Each structure stands twice: as C-alpha cells, then as structure tokens.
Amino acid sequence: MASKPKAPSLRSVQWFGRQDIYGFIYRSWVKNRGVPQDQFDGRPVIGVCNTWSELTPCNTHFRTLAEHVKAGVLEAGGFPLEFPVMSLGETMLRPTAMLYRNLASMDVEESIRGNPLDGVVLLVGCDKTTPSLLMGAASVDVPTIAVSGGPMLSGKYRGTDIGSGTNTWSMSEDLRAGRITLEEFHEAESCMHRSHGHCMTMGTASTMASMVEALGVGMPGNAAIPAVDARRYVLARSAGRRIVALVKEKVPLSKILTRKAFENAIRANAAIGGSTNAVIHLIAIARRIGVDLKLADWDRLGRGVHTLANLMPSGKYLMEDFYYAGGLPVVLRELGEAGLLHKDAVTVNGRTLWENNKDARCWNRDVIFPFRKPFKKNTGIAVLRGNLCPGGAIIKPSAATPRLMRHRGRAVVFDSIEDFHRRVDDPGLEIDEKCVMVLKNCGPRGYPGMAEVGNMPLPPKLLKKGVTDMVRISDARMSGTAYGTVVLHVVPEAAAGGALALVQSGDLIELDVAKRRLQLLVPENELRRRRAKWKAPEAPLARGYWKLYCEHVLPASEGADLDFLVGRSGPMVPRDNH
Numbered sequence: 001m002a003s004k005p006k007a008p009s010l011r012s013v014q015w016f017g018r019q020d021i022y023g024f025i026y027r028s029w030v031k032n033r034g035v036p037q038d039q040f041d042g043r044p045v046i047g048v049c050n051t052w053s054e055l056t057p058c059n060t061h062f063r064t065l066a067e068h069v070k071a072g073v074l075e076a077g078g079f080p081l082e083f084p085v086m087s088l089g090e091t092m093l094r095p096t097a098m099l100y101r102n103l104a105s106m107d108v109e110e111s112i113r114g115n116p117l118d119g120v121v122l123l124v125g126c127d128k129t130t131p132s133l134l135m136g137a138a139s140v141d142v143p144t145i146a147v148s149g150g151p152m153l154s155g156k157y158r159g160t161d162i163g164s165g166t167n168t169w170s171m172s173e174d175l176r177a178g179r180i181t182l183e184e185f186h187e188a189e190s191c192m193h194r195s196h197g198h199c200m201t202m203g204t205a206s207t208m209a210s211m212v213e214a215l216g217v218g219m220p221g222n223a224a225i226p227a228v229d230a231r232r233y234v235l236a237r238s239a240g241r242r243i244v245a246l247v248k249e250k251v252p253l254s255k256i257l258t259r260k261a262f263e264n265a266i267r268a269n270a271a272i273g274g275s276t277n278a279v280i281h282l283i284a285i286a287r288r289i290g291v292d293l294k295l296a297d298w299d300r301l302g303r304g305v306h307t308l309a310n311l312m313p314s315g316k317y318l319m320e321d322f323y324y325a326g327g328l329p330v331v332l333r334e335l336g337e338a339g340l341l342h343k344d345a346v347t348v349n350g351r352t353l354w355e356n357n358k359d360a361r362c363w364n365r366d367v368i369f370p371f372r373k374p375f376k377k378n379t380g381i382a383v384l385r386g387n388l389c390p391g392g393a394i395i396k397p398s399a400a401t402p403r404l405m406r407h408r409g410r411a412v413v414f415d416s417i418e419d420f421h422r423r424v425d426d427p428g429l430e431i432d433e434k435c436v437m438v439l440k441n442c443g444p445r446g447y448p449g450m451a452e453v454g455n456m457p458l459p460p461k462l463l464k465k466g467v468t469d470m471v472r473i474s475d476a477r478m479s480g481t482a483y484g485t486v487v488l489h490v491v492p493e494a495a496a497g498g499a500l501a502l503v504q505s506g507d508l509i510e511l512d513v514a515k516r517r518l519q520l521l522v523p524e525n526e527l528r529r530r531r532a533k534w535k536a537p538e539a540p541l542a543r544g545y546w547k548l549y550c551e552h553v554l555p556a557s558e559g560a561d562l563d564f565l566v567g568r569s570g571p572m573v574p575r576d577n578h
C-alpha cells in the first residue's frame, strides 16, 4: 500500500513550494518588489504584524520598529513579510477603543491564517493593540513573539516629572477646582508627551507590555526599555532572529501561553501595581488559547503578593525610571525568590522565565522595592461578590485609599455617562464625601464597549473642600493610569439587568474589601418590585459591528470577548484561492 505523502512541515510551502499555476500565482506577485527566486526555497516565512497608524499616536514609530524585526529575520535566514492590521488608538477612538478590541483580533486571526506565514512577530503598544493581537494570534497558534513599542520618555513640566493619564486626571481636577490656569493646562499637554512611545505610567499599555514579558511571549526587557532608546531596536532585531528559530524548533504559541504562564503574569501584575484592564485582557487571551482562566484565579493568586514598583498611578516614578532601576526582571527575580513564580515556564527565547531573570540586579531601591520590605503590602486584585455583583466585581487595592476599603454610604446614582456629566458639576447635587457614587450602563453592552469611565471625577464642590477620594462603583472599566477607591467591572452589568440597574439614590451600599463583599442594603422584596418595573435600554445601533458586538459580547468576568471567538481554529491552511 502506498504510504500517505508527508505533509510539508511549514505552512508557507503550501503556497510558495508549489510547482504549478498556483505556485506561479503565489510567488510571481510577491516578486514585483524585487524578491529573488531563492527566497522561496522553503525558508521560514515570518509575518510582521504592524499596528502603525497616525491615529494611534503611541505606535507611530512602528515602521522603524518593523525594519529592525525584518533585519533580524533576514539575518537568521527567514523571509519577512510585513502586513497591517486594524490599529486601536486609545485617545482617539470613540466610543471607546475597547469596543473594537475583538474586531481587531478577528482581523489579526484571519490575516495570519489566510496567508503563507510560518510564524509572526506582533508589534504592539497602545493599550488595546496588545490584547487584540495576542487574542488573534492565540486562535491560530503558530509560533509567535510580541514586541512592544516601549514607553515614552518621562513627561517634564516646570521641574517635575508628570505621567500620562495620572497627571491628566489630577491636572484636569486642578483646572476644575481653579487651582491652575488654562494656559498652564495647555503647557502641560506639550510637556507630558514629548517622544515616541506609549503612556509612560504603569497604565494599561505598560502593564500589558509587562504581561508580555511575564507570560514569556516577549523577549527579556520587553516591558520597560523606552521607545526611543536604541536598545528597543536591538530587542526588536533579536525577536526577528529568534522567531525564525522558534519556527524551526516547532514551538507554537500554546507551548508558551500555558496556565503556568498566566499564573506568573497575574502575580507580576500585582507586583507592578498593574492595570485592572489586565484582568479582562488576560482572561480573554487565555480563553482563546484554551486555558480556563477565571476571575477567582486573580483573587487566589494575588493574595500575599505585594506591590514592589513605586510607579504612577500607585507610586511616584515613571517607566523610564523603572527601566534604569532594572525593570521587570528585578520584579520577577523578587517574586521567584519569594516562591511566587513557576520558574520552569518556557519563554520565547528558549530559556525558562527563571533562567532569564534569576540574576537581575536592582540599581534603585526607591523605584523597585524588595519583596521582604515592599512598597505596598497585599495588593493583588481583589474580586468582590455580593448581591450587587453576583458575577463578580474588582478593585485595585494599591490605587485605593486604605480607610475607604471598608465603607458604608448613601448611593448617589447616575443612570448613564451623560447623566453624570449633566449633574456632577451642579452645586445643588446632594452629595457628601461619605456617599457612594454609582454609575450605570457603561458595561460591555451598555456603553457599548465598556469605556474607561469608572473613575468618575469627584464633584467640584467636594474637590474644593479638599476631598481626594470617594467610593465609586460601576460596570465600566478604569484607565490603568487612574487611581482611587473604584469598584469596577460589576457583573452582571446594568444593561443586562444586573442588580446594578436597580440601585436608586438614597440606597445604602456596603463595601468590605477584606471580606471581598459588596452589598446593596435593600430588602429583597423591594428589589423584586424594582426588577418587575425595569426595562432594558435600547441598543445604540441596530446594524454592523456594533450589532454583532452587542448580541455576542460576554460579560467582563469572561473577558468581554465575543462568544463565538472563544477558543482556536488552529493554523489549518484553507483552499487555494483560484
């Protein structure tokens, strides 16, 4: 009996290795930019997945970054092919970049699967570009390395350092309270973002760049090298070289993104005081690759982890300082020595996480504290439960005010973000510092897209009294650069008929972070009466992607992915195209 022909080991051979009309079609058009025949000899073809866009200011240096990746691929004997995917600019996109994270992930997934790629390097930077590219790549599962664009240089304003987002919130509150002039406000805008790169606080972009490194899907040093530091380009080049080896060694992404890798990342997130957005993104990435990561894992794994990095918004330094102090490798070494790492987790450079980080040295202990004498104690993400959030809600203790972590107060309810903007500046608003601000209909379906509006600015009349924090609760997200005693991601969301939809101004709410409780102190029969009267808000748009999103988005506790995108289809090669 004739043996079955052996399947070619590289996907690209099924395009470029053909000696028929299809081979002609696949090769000939690529040759139009001067590619010689010998590039189609079966060498690994590497996709360089680029999120460059002038609409994504944080990623505008990515053409240069891509050139360095491609140089590395060529040096290692691979054949690089750069391609664009949907790029999500956090500061530009309305109603929120998060609405489009899943759409971009579909673009990435199908672009990789439908093309002759054996491996990919993902160029990621601004907040949503990291999870969207990793989600898409996870559903294909070819060898993958992520390269972050790096943080901007520190903002410098009148002799002090200022950080993206964190000082945007504080300066806009100063402006609203009349403490600074409009001229000073404009000057600060120019001083804050003065180089290429993404937000240089430990916001969502820096958090996700750190997650890339802690997951082992990026090269060591990925988290903190400034975007304009030549060493960022060296890292990109070494990733280009290494991806060719990963293809030859047949290491798909699923060999890197294991449960151990996610558990390491969760602990690293607590140790850097990372963004609450990492909770949603890591759950979504894990569920794509086939790791059943749950909200409860965040609480379990974060217990006993301390914040070591003194970085905004939890502390005072910026990513540039973090890099010069030793960066994430120092944090990972501290976690490993405290017994809080899976040391044998494999990373894309072929070494274990521990081999990469065990010798890291700290050059500034005011920026990165030792585990035995941490910057802040017990600061893992806390997952709350109670009748107000039966599906869970989260709070970031490192950014909260300790005395408010146990609090009972009268609810002041805003039914939508428009209602909030309409009333918050009203001097007649019945609110004091003991109240609990509640914002509804800002979750995945309600906004739609789950905007970063959970850190509601405080009413000016309280700001003028010197109040700096209050308990705030919503089904929204919060910018990773924001801070405060802010309960987020309430599940079920108000627009899905969760208990949050039933809260009325004047109700009492009790928060107890130590006990992981969030309770609406209203009798059950009264809640039943309110529920009977509740009507779901109208869907904002009845066509296109918005419709698809609203009909299929999962709750925040499940990563806010679209239900039909969970899991992977693998790298199967579809039919010929002609």
Ligand code: FES
Pocket (backbone or CB within 6 Å): 058, 089, 090, 091, 125, 126, 127, 164, 198, 199, 203, 205
């Ligand atoms: Fe792009 Fe902050 S706006 S990372």
